[in-house]
Amino acid sequence: MVKVIMHGCSxxxxxxxxxxxxxxxxxxxxxxxxxxDNGNNPYPVFRRIADCDAAADAIxxxxxxxxxxxxxxxxxxxxxxxxLCTTGLSEAQLAKVKEASGKVAILKSANMxxxxxxxxxxxxxxxxxxxxxxxxxxIVEKHHNQKVDAPSGTALALADSINEEFDxxxxxxxxxxxxxxxxxxxxIGISAVRGGTIVGDHDVIFAxxxxxxxxxxxxYSKAVFGKGAVQAAKFLAGKPAGMYDMSDVINAQSKM
Numbered sequence: 477m478v479k480v481i482m483h484g485c486s487x488x489x490x491x492x493x494x495x496x497x498x499x500x501x502x503x504x505x506x507x508x509x510x511x512x513d514n515g516n517n518p519y520p521v522f523r524r525i526a527d528c529d530a531a532a533d534a535i536x537x538x539x540x541x542x543x544x545x546x547x548x549x550x551x552x553x554x555x556x557x558x559x560l561c562t563t564g565l566s567e568a569q570l571a572k573v574k575e576a577s578g579k580v581a582i583l584k585s586a587n588m589x590x591x592x593x594x595x596x597x598x599x600x601x602x603x604x605x606x607x608x609x610x611x612x613x614x615i616v617e618k619h620h621n622q623k624v625d626a627p628s629g630t631a632l633a634l635a636d637s638i639n640e641e642f643d644x645x646x647x648x649x650x651x652x653x654x655x656x657x658x659x660x661x662x663x664i665g666i667s668a669v670r671g672g673t674i675v676g677d678h679d680v681i682f683a684x685x686x687x688x689x690x691x692x693x694x695x696y697s698k699a700v701f702g703k704g705a706v707q708a709a710k711f712l713a714g715k716p717a718g719m720y721d722m723s724d725v726i727n728a729q730s731k732m
Contacts, residue, residue, distance in 0.1 A: 478503040478713045481532045481556070483525060483547055484539030485517055486510040489561070492702040493536060503710060506530045510539075525550045532556050533713035536705050541565050541625075548576045557581035557712040559705055561588060563629030577719040583712050585722045586629030588704030591693050592678070593722040596637040599680060599691060603638040611684040612659060613638060613646070618669040618677040626668035634680055635664045 480497070484490045485508025494517065497503050505519050507530035513521040522528040525546050535558040537547055544562055551558040560573065563586055576582055587593070607613065617631040627650065639646045647663045659665075676695040681688060695701070704722060711725045 478534060478710050479506045479530075479532045480504070480709050481506065481528060481530060481535045482508045482519075483535055483537040483543070484510060484562075485519075485521060486512050486514045487538060489538035489698055489702060489705075491516075492698045493538070493705055496699065496702050496706055500706065503706060506532055534559060534709040536709050537561055538705070541569065544569050545572065548572055551582070552576050552579045555580055557715055558583070559708045559712055560584045561701070561705055564625030574719065578717060580717050581712050581715040581720060582718075583708050583720040583722075583724070585704075585708070586633035587676075588701040588708065588722060589693075589695060590704060590722075590726065591700070592630060592633075593704075593726060595678075595680075595691060595693055596633065597723075599634060599637050600641045602682065602689070602691065603641045606682045606684065606689060607638075607642065609684060611682040611689070612661075612665075613663075614665040614667070614681040614683065616667045616669065616677075616679045616681070618671070618674045620673050620675065621670050623670060626670065627666045628668065628676070628678075630676065630678055631666050631668070634678060635666060638664065638680075 480503060482490050482493060482505045485494060494505060497505050507528050508517050508519055508521040509525045509528055510521055511523055535551060535556055537558060538561045541562060541564045544565060557580060560582055573582060573584060615631050615634055617628045619628060635648055645662055649663045649665045675698055678693045680691040708722065708725050711728055712720060
């Protein structure tokens, strides 16, 4: 039985994961951490991660960027692997994540869904064929009106996946309203839409002369992210220090 701490347990994703784990015989939540306890959790909830004294095999994090520094300190000090799902981290925090991964197992992913992680691989091949043929690349992401960071971590991950194919030769453009100029050839435009209760939509557009190729992913429920996080926690428990991602989880499952 894998024992986990749910960091950000009272949020929407924390509650989604709590329900998924309650129905899973291979994993259980032994404690939660959140600034507020909604009273519906069947496990103890601590307001600060530093106060949590539960013995655990892994931490699942869906919280906020402001809480990540304390989480990383705790993960290293207690030697508890962490599935880090919070997006919108600063450059300093990303550096701290990398440093922490030298001391404890960290799995970081901008998106936990199987479909998105498959798309990351497909985009490399598509970009290698289409971009040299003159196709422009644009990414449009849509999320609910409560999401605070823009563009989404997933949109940036999609752009990074493409850019890696070209040794980071492409620049990212987030706003064209202030520049009256033609589109540069080596740029990836990234646009963000916020509204309603959209769980997560991502379109990667390759626009060429007289034809357009679009890769699309639609998430209809937060459960797709929760399921990935649960699988990631099972995978990460007991792993040595290092930086992991969802491709490691997918590869491990394919060998089972």
